[in-house]
Amino acid sequence: MQKIVVVTGVSRGLGLELCRQYLAEGARVYGCCRSPEQSQKLLELKRSAGHQFELVPLDITQPGMIHNLQYVIEEPIDILINNAGIYGPFGLSYDEVTVDPWMEVLRVDTVAPMMVTQALVDKVARGHDKKIIMMSSKMGSMGDNQKGGSYLYRSAKAALNAVARSLAIDLAEKGISVGIVHPGWVQTDMGGVNALIDTETSIRGIRKVIDQLSLRNSGQFISYDGSVIPW
Ligand SMILES: NC(=O)c1ccc[n+]([C@@H]2O[C@H](COP(=O)([O-])OP(=O)(O)OC[C@H]3O[C@@H](n4cnc5c(N)ncnc54)[C@H](OP(=O)(O)O)[C@@H]3O)[C@@H](O)[C@H]2O)c1
Incomplete structure (x- = not known):
């Protein structure tokens, strides 16, 4: 049976690679993105995939656009991947953090x-399949934080983990499992050129983690390589 996969933030980086790999696997993919027409790579993928790939305009900070999703995507969904995210202003020290950029990162992430x-x-x-994936980050782990800093991003991903953990418990009665995934440090606009792995490696690992996700291991914080990350 053909899988139906929905991904947010597909204009570039990990979201684009998620679409590429799920399409190659034969899935039907809904790729959600703020400005599909501005991403050449996305449009190329759409041209080669045809009707297997639907592009859905979506800014995840716009309630009206989120509300419309339920009408745009009419069929049952096997895997929903909440991938879109931002880091916020880079390199802010504790005395440089201000309210508005922080609220924006919390809003998006x-x-x-x-x-x-x-x-x-x-x-x-x-x-x-009944699976929901939250693209988190090791930066949201308390146990792994040895470097300090990154107040906006760390707090937003830590809060996302708390949300996802509750969803895993609350949605179990519907048969839905929730995966909280760290993609590794990946070469994207967010990860930068010095990052350790490429998008192909990260998403190959994440697809395996998603394949192995079930109600039994729902709500765990897992890296792309399958290892469990401390909260
Ligand atoms: N790269 C890493 O090393 C790394 C590590 C840990 C976790 N992550 C997480 O992995 C996810 C993907 O990251 P990435 O590295 O692929 O980042 P990226 O290259 O910066 O891409 C981010 C994506 O999110 C989209 N996005 C941002 N704000 C949005 C909004 N308001 N509405 C809709 N889409 C929005 C962007 O769309 P536009 O093109 O329209 O801006 C873009 O498609 C993020 O959640 C990130 O936190 C990444």
Whole structure:
């Protein structure tokens, strides 16, 4: 049976590679993105994939656009991947942090994935696989934080982990499992050129983690290589 996969933030980086690999696997993919027409790589992928790949305009900070998703995506969803995210202003020390940029990072990285999930959860419940993935980061781990800094991003991903953990518990009765995934340090616009792995390696690992996700291991914080990350 053909899988139906929905991914947010597909214009570049990990979101684009998620689409590429799931399409290659034969899935039907809904790729959500703020400005599809501005990403040449995305448009190329759309040209080669044809009707197997639907592009859906979505800014995850816009409630109206999130609400519309349930009408744009009519079929049951096997895997929903909340991938879109931002880091926020780079290199702020503790005395440089201000309210508005922090609120924006929390809005995109923590609140929006919950709102997208709310809008689509009934369709995931009707899917065969019934999986929801939150693209988190090791930067949200308390146990792993030895370097300090990154206040906005760390707090937003830590809060996302708390949200995802509750969802894993609350959605189990619908048969839905929730994966909280760290993609590694990846060469993307966010990860930078010095990052350790490429998008192909990261997403190959993440697809395996998603394949192995079930109600039994729902709500765990897992790296792309399958290892469990401390909270
Ligand atoms: N790269 C890493 O090393 C790394 C490590 C840990 C976790 N992550 C996480 O992995 C995810 C993907 O990161 P990446 O490295 O691929 O980052 P990226 O290259 O910067 O791509 C981010 C994606 O998110 C989209 N996005 C941002 N704000 C959005 C909004 N308001 N509405 C809709 N889409 C929005 C961007 O769309 P536009 O093109 O429209 O801006 C873009 O497609 C993020 O959640 C990130 O936190 C990445």
